[in-house]
Amino acid sequence: xxxxxxxxxxxxxxxxxxxxxxxxxxxxxxxxxxxxxxxxxxxxxxxxxxxxxxxxxxxxxxxxxxxxxxxxxxxxxxxxxxxxxxxxxxxxxxxxxxxxxxxxxxxxxxxxxxxxxxxxxxxxxxxxxxxxxxxxxxxxxxxxxxxxx
Amino acid sequence: xxxxxxxxxxxxxxxxxxxxxxxxxxxxxxxxxxxxxxxxxxxxxxxxxxxxxxxxxxxxxxxxxxxxxxxxxxxxxxxxxxxxxxxxxxxxxxxxxxxxxxxxxxxxxxx
Numbered sequence: 032x033x034x035x036x037x038x039x040x041x042x043x044x045x046x047x048x049x050x051x052x053x054x055x056x057x058x059x060x061x062x063x064x065x066x067x068x069x070x071x072x073x074x075x076x077x078x079x080x081x082x083x084x085x086x087x088x089x090x091x092x093x094x095x096x097x098x099x100x101x102x103x104x105x106x107x108x109x110x111x112x113x114x115x116x117x118x119x120x121x122x123x124x125x126x127x128x129x130x131x132x133x134x135x136x137x138x139x140x141x142x143x144x145x146x147x148x149x150x151x152x153x154x155x156x157x158x159x160x161x162x163x164x165x166x167x168x169x170x171x172x173x174x175x176x177x178x179x180x
Numbered sequence: 181x182x183x184x185x186x187x188x189x190x191x192x193x194x195x196x197x198x199x200x201x202x203x204x205x206x207x208x209x210x211x212x213x214x215x216x217x218x219x220x221x222x223x224x225x226x227x228x229x230x231x232x233x234x235x236x237x238x239x240x241x242x243x244x245x246x247x248x249x250x251x252x253x254x255x256x257x258x259x260x261x262x263x264x265x266x267x268x269x270x271x272x273x274x275x276x277x278x279x280x281x282x283x284x285x286x287x288x289x290x291x
Contacts, residue, residue: 051209140240
């Protein structure tokens, strides 16, 4: 049993980018994911703090709260969050740091729509597997506790 | 690839302009191009290099993502020029090229 739709948080300080990527993702994965988009990194941060983000797609190079900080926040809140970074060529050095902080992949702008949907497809599948594994572990644990009681 | 003269390029249409799912978004994007041009001009006039570089960076990513591939090298050139410390007339020329290019961008598809 899969608990609910996969939640994908999309963060980029350029509204044109979030509008476009949200449309691409909704068209491709409409019944599978809920896409929540933010242009204000602080609002995205607050959303992460509330929990329930399965996939994070964030711009790396943003003012005040960088994509790296966003990644750290998401992974601290939920270690199974599948995170991928959006970047221009000029910020590729930071990608190494992103990988060290648990990012699963990256996309170089301008965004190739096929590449984006392929990576998100993989992230959805991976996220579902994690959810199933975690659910199964909880179920086993509660059965053990019930048997002892 | 950069054209010898920007005007040689003629009107620029998005490869997604006639896609029913994206045509409206392309139109919105094109309507907001004057705002981006104004930001570049203001940043140049006020010598706000950080804003100039950031705006060029955004245009580079957005133009190509919206199917205006011809614009990407001009935005990348401005981003690089600011980063490399270009000033004065040389910088103004690179800015003017990007603005000229932005002014060629059109929504829809060629008639």
